[in-house]
Amino acid sequence: MKSITYILPFLWVMVAMGSCNVEPKPIKVGTDACSFCKMGVADKRFGAELITRKGKVYKFDDLHCLVEFTRTEGVKHEDIDGMYLVNYEKPHGFIELQNAFLFKSEAFKSPMGSNIAAFQTKEKLAAASQSVEGSVVQVTSLMPFHK
Template sequence: MFKYIFKVSYSLIISALFILSSCSTKPQPIQFGVDNCDFCKMTISDQRYGAELVSKKGRIFKFDDIHCIKGFIENGQIKHQDIAGSWIVDFAHPEKLISAKESYLFFSEQLKSPMGSNIAAFENTHERAKIQENYSGTEMKWDDYLVQHH
């Protein structure tokens, strides 16, 4: 009897761990040249740009430009209350995804992002200041960008 209870308990624990791990709300690395944008369907190829939304259920949506993540939200393809997190590629460190809400954005017509937002994201103001030495543009934050109309 004890063996049976142990097997059932062990199976329940393993099942619970699997369910919890499958609902992760952490971002996944973007596979440039492989992943497609969930909004415009283009292949995500420019490593300086890109974004992700993670739903509260753990579903990952990937984008090739900040313009596409905004369009995806505006078109109601995900409800605001269903978003667990939004992430943007750090322009200064393309291998890194940073929290969109904590990012420092910089808009410049000279940047030429894949879908025309021409916005780069940075983890800190120091990195953003470096690009401002070479490009003219406007500083902004994520929430400000979401309410702007283009």
């Protein structure tokens, strides 16, 4: 019975660690502030998040701020677990940065002026490009270190 008393706390810690799910957290417009520019998040269509390997979540109001944060702040590239962009068409959903299809248009008017929207599929991007003038953007042109 004594060995059970020692094993139970260990098992609880293992379960707690296993249940830690590092994924994007909902961005709250009007409540959350950008981790880079410190402005309040004002447009639900352009947010982004960076999550470290330790589970810290940094929220951004625009792709521009995420890019600048990765260039200038104290998070090393090897400490980044994931980067996510808000799905332009479904603002409560996220797309992993490497899976996003990016389109830049002056018609988008994003908070910090990147004017880049993230789409889930090539087809969604193509549909958007039919209604507004702009150009496709490659992730590697914004973040060369990103695979």
